[in-house]
Amino acid sequence: SAASAADGVAVVGSGLIGRSWAMLFAGGGFRVKxxxxxxxxxxxALENIRKEMKLLEQSGALKGSLGAEEQLALISGCSDLREAVEGTVHIQECVPENLELKKQLFAQLDEIVDDHVVLSSSTSCLLPSKLFAGLVHVQQCLVAHPVNPPYYVPLVELVPHPETAPETVDRTYALMQQVGQSPVRILKEIDGFALNRIQYAIISEAWRLVEGGVVSPGDLDRVMSDGLGMRYAFIGPLETMHLNAEGMLSYCDRYSEGMKRVLKTFGPNPEFSGAVAEKVHQAMCVKVPDDPEHLAARREWRDGCLMRLAKLKGQVQPL
Ligand code: NAI
Known part of the structure; x- marks a missing residue:
């Protein structure tokens, strides 16, 4: 059954990602511990969320149908784990990326939860089979991996443990949609899930092109931001193929030989170290010096861009 907004969710770990989840759930009208x-x-976290929500409301980018004050009233802090998860329909774990720490936490939760609540991990790269091994409530466990910053980048990868109940995935899928996120089902676990596998494939070839002296680091980034990225915000690589010929089969017919020829020339995995790392680092620092102030300012600029892109996507693709 779908979660209703009267239901509560718990967010465990109130760092960068926990704060975003709290804001998203409150935006969907859920009570958040x-x-x-x-x-x-x-x-x-509570103070930071208050500031963020006020700013979002002022710029018209606050999610959901409630005002900032109403959403803020839905979020409360909690210093007791048992109390935090009591009566909730969904628990979103957001503690640091450390397998032992997360396993310990899930073992603790395993002892206090009922047979109904969903136990969901935000992990970027730990596999469900490792995280949830041996838990009594393994059928209720899955990974729901967000993308930073989750408030503006809606994708969430749902990754089940082999023993996760289909209902657990379905309920989480529905919950993610309810709070305005865009869930995808990873049908079986694989290292890196889907997003990071694709991201690493891109980073890898980007690195080889710079290493081989084919293109400068700054120009390489523009191949994505002014090229591929323009359409990838709206259509994926497969639909791109479909549209760039008379349908997918026509694309394969026309371009598969060329693709295979080019793909054969890809080099081995880069080391991401040494002189090349130094060169790329220096090039990046020309645009964004790597002191905390410049990095923070650039992130803020990025988030502002993403916010406007999210608005645009909402206008051109009503859900
Ligand atoms: P963070 O370091 O900002 O926050 C972690 C929080 O967990 C801290 O507030 C810490 O005090 C708390 N914590 C530590 N041990 C705890 C425990 N036993 N019980 C409750 N709270 C505890 O980390 P961040 O960046 O929010 O990452 C959290 C998770 O989200 C990680 O698994 C990470 O891989 C994942 N993630 C992070 C993304 C990112 O870009 N930062 C993107 C997608 C996923």
Whole structure:
């Protein structure tokens, strides 16, 4: 059954990603309990969320149908794990990316949860078979991997453990849609899931092209931001093929020989170190010096761009 907005969710870990989840769930009208092992983190998170939501409301980018004050009223901090998860329909784990730490937390949750709540991990690269091994409630567990910054980049990869119940995936899929995210089903676990596998394929060839002296680091980035990225915000690589000929089969017919010829020339995995790393680093620092202030300013600029892109996508592709 679909979650209703009267239901509560728990967010465990109130760092960067936990804060975003709390805002998204509140945007969907859910009551949110925000827990952290560090009390100060919860206090900081609540203050930070308040500021963010006010800014979002001012710029017309606040999600959901409730105002900022109403959404803020839905979020409360919590210093007791059992209390945080009590009566919730969904628990979103957002603690640091450390297998032992996460396993410990899920073992703890395993002892206190009922047979109904969904246990969901935000992990970027830990596999469900490792995370949820041996849990009594393994059927209720899955990975829901967001993309940074989740408030503006809606994709969530849902990755089941081999023993995850189909209902767990279905319910999480529906919940993600309810809060305005765009879930995809990864049908079986694989290292890197889908997003990072594709991202690493791109990074890898980008690195080889720079390493081989084919293109400068700055120009390489523009191949994506002014080229491929323009359409990838709206259509994926497969639909791109479909549209760039008279349908997919026609594309394969016309271009498969050329693609295979080029693909054969790809080099081995880069080391991402040494002189090439130094060269790429220096090139990046020309545009964005790597001190905290410049990095933060550039991230803020990026998030502003993504916010406007998200608005545009909402206008051209009503859901
Ligand atoms: P973070 O370091 O900003 O926040 C982690 C929080 O967990 C901290 O507030 C910490 O006090 C708390 N914590 C530590 N141990 C805890 C425990 N036992 N119980 C409760 N809270 C505890 O980390 P961030 O960036 O928010 O990442 C969280 C998860 O999200 C990681 O698994 C990460 O891989 C994943 N993720 C991160 C993305 C990113 O770009 N930062 C993107 C997608 C996923």
């Amino acid at each position: 925000l827990y952290d092992i560090e009390q100060q983190q919860v206090a900081d």
